[in-house]
Amino acid sequence: MTRGDEPADPLEGLQDSVVGDWEIDLDTGRLEWSEEVYRIRGLPLTYTPTLEDGFGFYHPDDRSVIEAAVDRLKATGETYDLELRERTDGGEIYWVRTVGVPVYDDDGEITGIRGVYRDITDRKEREQQLDATRRQLEASNRQLGEFASIVSHDLRNPLNVAEGRLALAAEECDSEHLVVVERAHTRMKALITDLLTLAREGKTVDTVEPVVLADLVAAAWESVDTGEAVLELDSTRTILTDPHRLQRVLENLIRNSVEHGSTDNRPQTDDANDHDRAEVTISIEEIDGGFAVSDDGPGIPEADREGVFESGYSTARDGTGFGLAIVAQIVAAHGWEIALTESVDGGARFEITGVETG
Structure with missing residues (x-):
């Protein structure tokens, strides 16, 4: 040639x-x-x-x-x-x-x-740091998975016994105390389920496939009780992801906005009994390197933003505190990053970056 x-x-x-x-x-x-x-x-x-x-x-x-x-x-x-x-x-x-x-x-x-x-030293150092973080995450998740399996097994058996006894007691007498006990049992089951989910979803994502983000958003929206919430979607992007796990991220973020957001910006404690009637607008859009989920609710105070991704953090009366922790685990398992800021309407805005397009 x-x-x-x-x-x-x-x-x-x-x-x-x-x-x-x-x-x-x-x-x-x-x-x-x-x-x-x-x-x-x-x-x-x-x-x-x-x-x-x-x-x-x-x-x-x-x-x-x-x-x-x-x-x-x-x-x-x-x-x-x-x-x-x-x-x-x-x-x-x-x-x-x-x-x-x-x-x-x-x-x-x-x-x-x-x-x-x-x-390319800076990029290589970032990649090495990411690899180290992922190895750390995998080790932590192995320990968490073992712990979750043991705890769930040890808790579910006595909980099943307690629920059976509660059903017998309800047949013998009608007491408001039994309603409180039933509610406590329901919360315990939710905690066990979320604990197992947290352990499972933190595993490193090894296989990804091209998925239309808008399709996953639609599926997530259908699976969440959104009440009077309004969705604004601006994305034609195809991304590489584990679709099942990303849908869970979207579901949890949408649910978080529905449960904690309202257009009148009242404190969450005042809104606690009206979530199913409160109207909140949830926006999902493309950004450089990823996508963002925003709402026009009361937002999250800056001082509290670092703690929202920790297990057990919740301002909702019946919340387990695992929803956003699961989001953070899945994001990290993909090798992505998530940041919490304020939306243009003063609500919460979750930005997920480091996402590859397909």
């Missing part, structure tokens, strides 16, 4: 103001760097590099990888795109992305290599 037969420049789209470029003439051995390459490697512009010098900057464990890639390119014209470690004279490790493509003469012979070079 001659230069004239080449497709569009393979480096197009990889070059910007923070990307260095380089080129080597294989006949003369002359290697040229742009200023950005000098800057990344901490060298003065007076430094004259050689190909061997270039290899020398790579971490000892990665040097053989770049050398093999360059050899293959010279022999076959195979381009490379690698993320490798380099090391400063002081021993500091940093990450770079290096891309190399062949340069051909008019006879189709490879006479050189050119490419781009970029410092």
Whole structure:
């Protein structure tokens, strides 16, 4: 293949103001760097590099990888795109992305290599931190799962006995105290169910599929008792997710808005008996890197926002306090992030980011 037969420049789209470029003439051995390459490697512009010098900057464990890639390119014209470690004279490790493509003469012979070079240390550190967080999450979830299984088993058996005795007692007498006991049993069952859900949903998401966000929103809306709530949906995005678990996220966020939001902005304690009649507008929209769920209710005080994702946090009289904790677990299991802010109407706004589109 001659230069004239080449497709569009393979480096197009990889070059910007923070990307260095380089080129080597294989006949003369002359290697040229742009200023950005000098800057990344901490060298003065007076430094004259050689190909061997270039290899020398790579971490000892990665040097053989770049050398093999360059050899293959010279022999076959195979381009490379690698993320490798380099090391400063002081021993500091940093990450770079290096891309190399062949340069051909008019006879189709490879006479050189050119490419781009970029410092990707910040991204790599974020990825490593995310991996560490996910490993931590998996360990915590294993412990939580074991605990939840034991607790649910140990609680359900005596609870079943208590419910049976309560039914017998209700046949023998009519007492308001029995109603209170029945309500307590119902709450205990809800707590056990949510505890098991919390343990199950925190497991790392290994398999995702492309899903239309609007379709999941519609399914979630149908499965929640939304009363007089109004949905405003602005999304045509397809995202990569575990659809079952994301639907649970949407259900819990919608339910949270319905149970705690009202357009008259009364405190939740004043609204407690009127949730089924209160009208709240819930907006679900695309944002950069994800989506947001907002409402026009009273919102959540800034001082309380850090604690809302913790197990047991609830301002509702009958709430288990696991709803938003489950949301946070599923979001983390996807490798996403969630932030709670204030909506334009003064209500709650949950922003989920780091979401890949399909």
